[in-house]
Amino acid sequence: MSSKKIEMAPLANEGLPLEERALFCDVPPREYEPARGVIEDFYNWARSQSLWILGFGTGCGAIELRPLMTSRFDMYRFGIQPRATPRQSSVFVIGGYASVKTLKRIVRSYEQMMGPKFVVALGSCTINGGMYWDSYNTIKRIDQYIPVDTYITGCMPRPEALLAGFQELKKIIRAGRAEGQNLYARNFEWYKENQKKVIKDWNMPDYNW
Amino acid sequence: MIADIFVRIGYAAISLFILTNYGLLLIGSMARISAKVQGRVGQPVWQPYIDIIKSIAKRNSIGHGVMFYLGPVFRLAGGIGTYMFIPAVFGSVLFRNFSDSGDLLLVMYFIFFGQLGMALGASEGGHPYSALGVSRGLAQMTAFEVPFALSVIAVVIQYGTLDITAIVAAQQGGFLNWTLFTNPLAVLAAMIAFLGMSGHNPFSVVLAPQEIPIGPPTEYHSNLLGMLQTNRAVFNGAKLVLYMNLFFGGATNIVIMVIKTFLIYFINIFVGQAFPRFRTDQSIRFFLGVPTVVGIISVIIAVL
Numbered sequence: 001m002s003s004k005k006i007e008m009a010p011l012a013n014e015g016l017p018l019e020e021r022a023l024f025c026d027v028p029p030r031e032y033e034p035a036r037g038v039i040e041d042f043y044n045w046a047r048s049q050s051l052w053i054l055g056f057g058t059g060c061g062a063i064e065l066r067p068l069m070t071s072r073f074d075m076y077r078f079g080i081q082p083r084a085t086p087r088q089s090s091v092f093v094i095g096g097y098a099s100v101k102t103l104k105r106i107v108r109s110y111e112q113m114m115g116p117k118f119v120v121a122l123g124s125c126t127i128n129g130g131m132y133w134d135s136y137n138t139i140k141r142i143d144q145y146i147p148v149d150t151y152i153t154g155c156m157p158r159p160e161a162l163l164a165g166f167q168e169l170k171k172i173i174r175a176g177r178a179e180g181q182n183l184y185a186r187n188f189e190w191y192k193e194n195q196k197k198v199i200k201d202w203n204m205p206d207y208n209w
Numbered sequence: 210m211i212a213d214i215f216v217r218i219g220y221a222a223i224s225l226f227i228l229t230n231y232g233l234l235l236i237g238s239m240a241r242i243s244a245k246v247q248g249r250v251g252q253p254v255w256q257p258y259i260d261i262i263k264s265i266a267k268r269n270s271i272g273h274g275v276m277f278y279l280g281p282v283f284r285l286a287g288g289i290g291t292y293m294f295i296p297a298v299f300g301s302v303l304f305r306n307f308s309d310s311g312d313l314l315l316v317m318y319f320i321f322f323g324q325l326g327m328a329l330g331a332s333e334g335g336h337p338y339s340a341l342g343v344s345r346g347l348a349q350m351t352a353f354e355v356p357f358a359l360s361v362i363a364v365v366i367q368y369g370t371l372d373i374t375a376i377v378a379a380q381q382g383g384f385l386n387w388t389l390f391t392n393p394l395a396v397l398a399a400m401i402a403f404l405g406m407s408g409h410n411p412f413s414v415v416l417a418p419q420e421i422p423i424g425p426p427t428e429y430h431s432n433l434l435g436m437l438q439t440n441r442a443v444f445n446g447a448k449l450v451l452y453m454n455l456f457f458g459g460a461t462n463i464v465i466m467v468i469k470t471f472l473i474y475f476i477n478i479f480v481g482q483a484f485p486r487f488r489t490d491q492s493i494r495f496f497l498g499v500p501t502v503v504g505i506i507s508v509i510i511a512v513l
Binding site: 025032042043046047049050070071072074076077079081083084085087088090114115116181 | 240244247248249250251252253256259260262263266267268269270271336338423426427428429430431434
């Protein structure tokens with residue numbers, strides 16, 4: 001990712017008070033080998049047909065997720081359904097602009113999801129900041145903080161665009177190219193540094209899964 | 210003797226396998242029917258299979274101690290245990306399971322065993338929503354247990370036995386011999402309790418799928434969630450077979466079993482699509498009201 005050498009303090013949940021450190025994991029994430037050949041293809045097919053969205057609206061774009069549940073758009077027919085807990089969901093939809101305050105929650109929720117996990121970034125704000133490009137408390141590019149699989153452009157994208165984006169995500173998953181979890185583990189220090197650069201009051205664990 | 214036991218275990222395994230697949234297809238088709246009622250296409254019938262494969266295909270998982278892992282194990286043991294002591298098809302060697310080794314009391318124990326085990330395991334997850342779901346689930350379970358137990362008592366008094374096979378045998382020879390017609394009040398109380406047991410819409414606040422608290426399984430994921438999803442199919446099937454045996458004359462072949470259990474389960478959808486959800490306190494008041502009175506009357510009638 002970044003060419004220059006990154007100097008970092010060892011991550012040991014140092015943002016937390018001493019008595020709370022033992023409550024959280026202190027092992028960095030590791031990469032997971034995909035299964036072999038046909039088995040992985042079969043798994044990928046199942047993953048693509050059963051996309052559970054983390055029902056967590058992280059910005060104004062989340063309002064476009066709600067119509068998907070209604071009879072008019074009916075995302076259930078594509079095997080997509082919302083899930084209330086990060087432990088069970090496999091898709092994280094970043095709903096538009098992410099303020100620094102929200103980014104903390106995004107990072108924590110993303111790390112709590114079980115892999116393979118996929119990220120769909122929704123709206124122009126996640127790509128280049130959109131209309132918040134010069135805002136002091138909004139991040140510009142979400143893929144510097146967590147790996148993203150698909151972008152859906154627009155401000156706002158219509159629910160149809162979202163469904164099209166999910167079809168695109170399915171293609172990526174079936175092709176075995178949705179390895180965001182491994183990418184995150186491989187470049188963990190780079191991601192952590194980027195996150196800590198913008199999140200000044202880092203009072204959460206470094207490894208939470 | 211030993212060979213005999215192994216043959217029975219083999220038959221029971223086949224029977225369990227068939228019931229699991231039937232339960233999964235039943236959940237899928239009911240979701241599809243609900244979707245049609247709401248005017249949408251709905252998920253494919255085989256979606257529960259894909260969800261389970263997806264859960265198993267997850268690459269990592271985390272634990273919260275021994276009890277956390279035992280929760281789904283207890284739940285699955287409760288589901289399989291319930292089914293193992295019920296004859297699925299009356300007079301069939303393949304589907305009799307181990308029904309001659311246990312009676313109605315054991316089956317009732319197994320129905321509630323899984324929930325209690327799950328309560329212990331889910332609380333271990335440490336998530337506040339798990340504890341919330343567990344407390345809601347146990348409160349509602351305690352409430353619907355009252356009309357269910359009363360109607361089972363009425364049935365037991367009526368037939369003078371706790372043996373499920375004997376209860377089915379007593380209902381053979383025409384549909385007028387079914388408990389549905391010989392003791393309609395007991396069936397009414399039991400069917401209302403069944404709505405609570407299945408956790409469909411008026412009483413769905415325990416699981417509250419897709420909302421902020423997802424109920425007891427909040428912290429469960431990967432393989433453990435796959436186990437819970439499988440158990441849902443097994444447990445649903447087992448409860449349906451139990452109800453069919455106790456109240457609807459049992460089944461003499463697998464086709465009748467499928468038709469009857471499908472129709473019994475359909476009552477859930479019928480009620481669930483027509484009525485909104487109760488809060489936990491409302492559902493407790495509901496179960497301890499009219500259904501309990503109906504259950505008491507059915508016991509009195511059975512005694513007289």
